[in-house]
Amino acid sequence: MDASFYARIGGQPAVTAAVDALYRVVLADDRLVDYFDGSDLDHLKSHMVALLSQVLGGPAEYSGRDLRGAHFGLGIVPEHYDLVGAYLIGVLAGLGVDDEVLTAVRGVLAASAADVVE
Template sequence: MKTTFAALLAPCVLVSSLFAGLSAAAQAQTMNDAVYQGLGAKSGISKIVADFLPIILADQRINAAFKDTDMERLGAMLAEQFCELSGGPCKYSGKEMKEAHQDMKVTNAQFFALAEDLQIAMEKNNIPSSVQNKLVAKLAPMQRPIVTK
């Protein structure tokens, strides 16, 4: 049986294509979760949220809105949401933003105060400004369904 050069080359091309595809997929995943990694992955997000909640409760501009809030549940939902939005492996299991905030009469000033408090928590955790800005940019579209007043 005579083996041609093309027959020998075909498996090499197939393996090379497979590795190139895997490399591209890995590179795409790295780009998709760059914010997640920049936040410190799950443990980093947990630390940010742990620092964020007391900042909210101390903020006179918005703390009254959280007086009846289950802060432990809020922390869990925020961690899921930040994880998912940043490209991490989590899935947010909470309510849609419009439904969750419909009766809260949230103002733009309160929305911006909360965003400012988040940035303070990220600063406290030494998150680079570029990563902070990317997360805030992913959260910004939530303003419309959250702000009801």
């Protein structure tokens, strides 16, 4: 692989578009919206853009809390974690991201579940 996944999907503009689309579907889902009550959505989106960029091999600019610290106490159940992951994969696929990248993102989601789910 010559270019990072980040470069292959279109860099910052593509990651930002994916995060915006992800939050649109997540916040429209009655099963998930309560997790975001009282949250600063712009702040969350900026952290998600930085984290997803880093995961995809882009700039390592994520400076937020670790996943466990950021999600501790939210009571996230496995079904909801999986649902958000499925939305993310769907958004990325809808933006034309190739299967190799989607497989890598699925792997990160699987590896991160224990840090997010309670």
